[in-house]
Amino acid sequence: MTASPPTATAKRVVVVGGGLAGLSCAQRFSEAGWQVTVLEAEHHVGGLASSFTEDGYTFDLGPHRLYSNLDALNEHFKRVLNGNWDYRNRLSRIFMKKRFFDYPLKVGNVLTSLSPWLLFRSFWDYMAVRLRNAIRPIPDDNFENWVVKRFGKTLYDLFFGTYTRKAWGIPCTQIASDWASQRISQLNLLDTVKKTVFRPKGDVRSLVTRFLYPKTGGIGELSEGYRRLIEADGNTVTTGARVTQFDTADGRIARAHYDHDGASHTIEADLFISTVPLTALAPILGESQPAAVTQAVADLKHKAIVFCYLKLDRPQVTPDHWVYIPEEHIAIHRISEFTNFSKECAPEGKTMVCAEITSTIGDKYWTMDDSDLLKLASDNLVTLGLLQAGEVLEGGFVRRIDYAYPIYDLTYRVNVKTLTDFMKSFDNFISTGRQGLFRYGNMDHSVAMGHAVARRVLSTDDVDHAQIAAEDEYFG
Numbered sequence: 324m325t326a327s328p329p330t331a332t333a334k335r336v337v338v339v340g341g342g343l344a345g346l347s348c349a350q351r352f353s354e355a356g357w358q359v360t361v362l363e364a365e366h367h368v369g370g371l372a373s374s375f376t377e378d379g380y381t382f383d384l385g386p387h388r389l390y391s392n393l394d395a396l397n398e399h400f401k402r403v404l405n406g407n408w409d410y411r412n413r414l415s416r417i418f419m420k421k422r423f424f425d426y427p428l429k430v431g432n433v434l435t436s437l438s439p440w441l442l443f444r445s446f447w448d449y450m451a452v453r454l455r456n457a458i459r460p461i462p463d464d465n466f467e468n469w470v471v472k473r474f475g476k477t478l479y480d481l482f483f484g485t486y487t488r489k490a491w492g493i494p495c496t497q498i499a500s501d502w503a504s505q506r507i508s509q510l511n512l513l514d515t516v517k518k519t520v521f522r523p524k525g526d527v528r529s530l531v532t533r534f535l536y537p538k539t540g541g542i543g544e545l546s547e548g549y550r551r552l553i554e555a556d557g558n559t560v561t562t563g564a565r566v567t568q569f570d571t572a573d574g575r576i577a578r579a580h581y582d583h584d585g586a587s588h589t590i591e592a593d594l595f596i597s598t599v600p601l602t603a604l605a606p607i608l609g610e611s612q613p614a615a616v617t618q619a620v621a622d623l624k625h626k627a628i629v630f631c632y633l634k635l636d637r638p639q640v641t642p643d644h645w646v647y648i649p650e651e652h653i654a655i656h657r658i659s660e661f662t663n664f665s666k667e668c669a670p671e672g673k674t675m676v677c678a679e680i681t682s683t684i685g686d687k688y689w690t691m692d693d694s695d696l697l698k699l700a701s702d703n704l705v706t707l708g709l710l711q712a713g714e715v716l717e718g719g720f721v722r723r724i725d726y727a728y729p730i731y732d733l734t735y736r737v738n739v740k741t742l743t744d745f746m747k748s749f750d751n752f753i754s755t756g757r758q759g760l761f762r763y764g765n766m767d768h769s770v771a772m773g774h775a776v777a778r779r780v781l782s783t784d785d786v787d788h789a790q791i792a793a794e795d796e797y798f799g
């Protein structure tokens with residue numbers, strides 16, 4: 324995977340963003356002999372898939388399972404991780420009404436856990452909605468309609484609507500149905516029954532049951548692997564380098580300005596590739612932007628996340644990789660334990676729970692003191708009965724990420740198109756990755772986007788990186 328150092332006359336590419344899309348793309352150019360510079364704003368690589376090691380605990384920005392539907396990509400991940408990987412058998416559940424429910428839903432589990440009245444209502448609603456849909460088809464025009472049509476109102480409220488409303492902070496009628504079709508593995512209640520009873524093999528909408536995870540160092544090891552490969556080729560990955568402006572001239576990017584080590588720098592290149600969030604990118608692309616672009620930037624929104632990491636003096640809270648918590652009186656919406664991903668993530672006999680709270684920049688959770696956040700997370704887990712009062716150790720951690728989830732509201736597609744068309748008006752510029760395409764994709768999608776961009780430039784392949792994770796494909 325490594326190549327000889329680039330020659331002085333080799334073409335130059337600047338990649339902005341050292342997350343997986345940027346690094347995987349940069350590594351392909353590096354391999355092809357280009358002069359590559361990656362500029363990453365944070366003081367570490369990895370972006371959303373970063374890891375941190377402090378006080379003997381290794382933790383990620385939320386739970387990250389690494390998997391692709393493409394075998395070749397899984398093999399590529401193993402090569403980049405250079406032996407530092409293992410398989411994990413996934414366990415994720417919903418915790419509600421003091422009980423665990425399998426996720427995705429399994430009929431047996433629902434039958435034994437719901438009261439007879441709720442079961443009756445679920446069945447009745449489901450039959451009613453099927454009938455209603457047969458008489459006058461319900462449009463798939465938003466998340467709520469998509470799910471109610473397939474599962475009935477009671478199951479929607481219990482397992483889908485409450486959680487989604489809590490995690491996104493907006494009514495589910497304002498969320499595009501793409502979100503449902505990409506993230507819910509069952510096509511409808513009947514499909515849930517079939518999957519529980521028959522367990523079909525090779526079903527593309529089956530949940531990923533086994534995934535890759537680094538043996539040590541957390542999910543950030545994948546980005547570290549790319550960084551090592553790029554640097555081994557004699558190319559550069561600069562962290563702590565925030566791009567502040569792209570100068571444009573004659574429909575091209577002339578240079579990028581960036582801040583690094585307290586000074587301003589400029590860099591020129593033949594090609595600029597950006598993985599900066601679309602809405603942060605447009606305002607720094609050239610001196611002025613068309614009014615439609617400014618409006619689209621204002622209309623597109625992201626959800627932020629606050630991560631509260633609680634150290635515990637016991638080896639395990641649950642065996643799950645992650646647990647969803649839909650109940651609305653509880654602030655946290657999901658917990659995960661990195662020791663279930665790799666035992667190396669905590670000192671012997673201890674574990675750490677990562678409790679996530681979705682937020683909006685500037686809201687009460689975003690601005691809350693770290694110590695208050697840790698107390699809130701711990702109190703929530705005690706209320707749920709998952710922890711005992713007083714068993715949380717001193718010295719937890721808090722991390723906040725601003726561009727966590729692009730919000731797929733009902734007009735996002737139009738706004739994204741306005742921005743991507745604007746980006747495409749510059750010849751030597753490509754915006755890609757989860758943030759650069761405003762795409763709620765996974766790690767494998769970001770890597771596939773990075774690779775697709777490189778293939779398109781380096782070969783005659785006209786693969787379109789913008790089509791990745793754009794369709795009704797189920798993400799697992």
Ligand SMILES: Cc1cc2nc3c(=O)[nH]c(=O)nc-3n(C[C@H](O)[C@H](O)[C@H](O)COP(=O)(O)OP(=O)(O)OC[C@H]3O[C@@H](n4cnc5c(N)ncnc54)[C@H](O)[C@@H]3O)c2cc1C
Nearest residue numbers: 340342343344364370371385387388566756757765766769
């Ligand atoms: C809580 C959570 C859980 C997830 N779980 C999973 C999972 O289980 N499995 C899975 O496959 N995926 C998961 N994902 C998704 C996965 O993390 C992302 O899809 C992937 O890491 C995105 O990579 P990216 O490079 O496209 O974007 P990013 O990681 O966002 O990278 C963009 C980079 O650009 C940098 N940047 C921004 N502005 C500038 C600037 N002006 N100058 C320089 N640099 C800049 C940022 O600092 C960042 O490093 C999860 C995401 C979240 C938030």
